[in-house]
Amino acid sequence: MKKVFNNAKEALSGLLKDDIFIAAGGFGLCGIPELLLNAIKESKVKNLTFASNNAGVDDFGIGILLQTKQVRKMISSYVGENAEFMRQYLSGELELEFNPQGTLAERMRAGGSGIPAFYTKTGVGTIIADGKEHKDFDGETYIMEKGLVADLSIVKAWKADETGNLVFRKTARNFNPPAAMCGKVCVAEVEEIVPTGSLDPDLIHLPGIYVHRLIQGDHEKRIEQRTLREVK
Amino acid sequence: MKKVFNNAKEALSGLLKDDIFIAAGGFGLCGIPELLLNAIKESKVKNLTFASNNAGVDDFGIGILLQTKQVRKMISSYVGENAEFMRQYLSGELELEFNPQGTLAERMRAGGSGIPAFYTKTGVGTIIADGKEHKDFDGETYIMEKGLVADLSIVKAWKADETGNLVFRKTARNFNPPAAMCGKVCVAEVEEIVPTGSLDPDLIHLPGIYVHRLIQGDHEKRIEQRTLREVK
């Protein structure tokens, strides 16, 4: 069962359709599956729903799919950096479901872990709680949030072996593991595929069982806010 | 804030009382906090409730606290290896709450993650579901299981740095991370404490935020079923 594909287009072959629900890893522009997003753009599938913490910027990340109007709905916690997003949202072209960041991450982890719903204090007493089931535990009120199961997950890791075991680097890990878990199929792009057996089994961040297809490629890894300290 | 203590007795100082609820890491005799269990035995505290996947054997692991009758209740998935356990259980001295193994692990992880309850398919239609809330999601029935929060967690890791960042080894990881998460206070015993900065930040299995106290010591690491293959 070969998981390694030649490029993003081949890795997504047969998986893309209009109207599907895609979970994407990444936080801001850090650790985003840029090659797979480009291939989705080129595929021209439309009416996509994305669960992704952010929506990229106008010309990078999920932003490129907003430019081409391939996205119908976003489930995100913060979309502030994307002007085209805001235009489409305010004009009613784009549906937006705000999830608190931790709730979004946990919904992905739950959906991938056979947990259809869980309770959290996050959002109690706010508009996020509207219409959600409330329940008290030990005198405190919680709301029920549902697990997310995506048709497809796209994630970015640093290294993989040929069986799909993934290793991430620094804060580029972020939403990638929970996003990978919640997909019925998960495609991962990495900077380097190493031979199976060259990763330490104790130091694998995401076991290959979650990863169905795999590509290696060059990444731009754009920096959103280049913030430096003065060196005296 | 110094986390490193000289020995198990000092590390548990002020934390042990009769009637407390302790979550313990380990699976079988693998990765169990043997030094801390010994110190709990010596402390003579009693009426303890333990959440632990197993109950050790008669003279190792939680079994040593059964010999001294310090345990009132076990929350476990499998207790087959312990004769004294069975004697006390059948005579009514010891209370036993069976949890499916995955439900137990998830209850610990949930309790440590601010999730008071979650739904699972595990146990639906069995005696485990008796008295538990049932709920349907997408036409399937699930039961509600509650997060566990322990007064104290005791875990065993391979290495730690001085800030309590933990690294585990092979299948000795098992229940240790979820058990550590669910304790109001967590004490960890390790085979080696290394200087802060000598662990790769990408390769820490459990961040030090979950670990309040720490000891280094020699471990017996007893093997329960020594199973060898024939070498031809």
Add this chain to the structure above:
Amino acid sequence: MAWDRNQMAARAAHELQDGWYVNLGIGIPTLVSNYIPKGIEVTLQSENGMLGMGPFPTEQELDSDLINAGKQTITELPQTSYFDSAQSFGMIRGGKIAMAILGAMEVSEAGDLANWMIPGKLVKGMGGAMDLVAGVGRVVVVMDHTNKHGDSKILKECTLPLTGKAVVNRIITNLGVLDVVDGGLKIVETADGVTKEELIESTKAKIVS
């Protein structure tokens, strides 16, 4: 006449598909790993927290930090990964494990499974069995067709406390292979030297065709 333990394991091994992640229970299911067909790559999960379970160790390889869910010492493979038990059962409940092959005390015609306790007898616990049968993609039971008294272990309804309700997909016994389908059990094949009639005769459950 009929299959022995190894033949049952060999038959069960034909359930495996290339690329699958699989969980094998103790007893006959463990033997399945000896019969994995050529060209089929499967990865074995040990639910305490490991994917890519290797064979038992040599004396030199023996490692107290490396055991399987049956608490036996084992070894790792090039593709092995370790993780904690919450993650391990996350992948089980989440349906990431394609198949579990398990032993059983009783299976009902509705696919109910009983394999963890006998009332009045020493109860050891369900371990991970309830999670496995509720979560994995496909549950295959491998067991003797009858108990030591010669009574069918395949029943209209289980008499023992359940491990899971309507969870079994296929039953492989010394007498043959049955699928749990709408309305009852369907005979898939009979063991060497066993007739369909003998199989039906030995089965205390509804057989549909």
Add this chain to the structure above:
Amino acid sequence: MAWDRNQMAARAAHELQDGWYVNLGIGIPTLVSNYIPKGIEVTLQSENGMLGMGPFPTEQELDSDLINAGKQTITELPQTSYFDSAQSFGMIRGGKIAMAILGAMEVSEAGDLANWMIPGKLVKGMGGAMDLVAGVGRVVVVMDHTNKHGDSKILKECTLPLTGKAVVNRIITNLGVLDVVDGGLKIVETADGVTKEELIESTKAKIVS
């Protein structure tokens, strides 16, 4: 007269206790890290998935894989650990983070906090703010006492959509420090050159003593 941004941050830094894990919001809260008292060790969490956040990088240290929750490039420290966002918010919701220091648009006398949206204006999202205020051990708000129109940002009830209900423990403004207590707000101290009366005058919420 009154505290400036840096004085507010310095005052907020006195809320820190040795050994605490703390989350600092953007704006004035970020400045708090410049004023951590001597002898106090605190570990800063970045909720995207990091404990032990270091200062901004030099040109040479710049790393696109290393950013904070405000998407700024940062550095790591000897005690740093990385983890995924589900784990990160697990520790937030689970109360493992001792304190969050956050900015606010409005705080009510009951400790309600509004800091994420203004109806009719561009809504960027709540990010991790709702999780933080619901989960961490203690929430300290640092903000200007009044808005640009001179109106109190401390109110009987918030007019903006809430980030959390009854979540704020302490408010530090340019005019002083107030605690949320039973029945209203209690003045803890006033800023340099600010009288108690001036503070009360500027506050549109019930002050209790």
